[in-house]
């Protein structure tokens with residue numbers, strides 16, 4: 521399980537590096553070490569879109585690490601079913617099984633199309 525945690529953190533680093541560099545990256549590294557994401561703040565040179573994508577990934581990774589601690593890692597948040605080993609290999613921080621993820625994405629797509 522410790523190995524899995526390390527793998528997740530490594531994955532988090534890779535994901536986060538895609539969005540941020542330099543000083544902000546160090547803050548994220550610290551957050552990953554401490555598990556305290558509140559120190560991660562908005563960097564001026566990060567555009568809003570990239571920032572929200574980055575935050576989304578961080579929230580997911582944070583949730584996955586918390587699940588590791590709770591012993592519920594690999595269990596779908598929506599239906600309580602097991603997330604396949606294959607899926608976790610591709611997306612180590614997946615919190616939904618494929619069926620539920622697809623349902624959620626469909627719902628989100630519908631919501632986006634609705635007029636405000």
Ligand SMILES: [Zn+2]
Nearest residue numbers: 596599617620
């Ligand atoms: Zn599910």
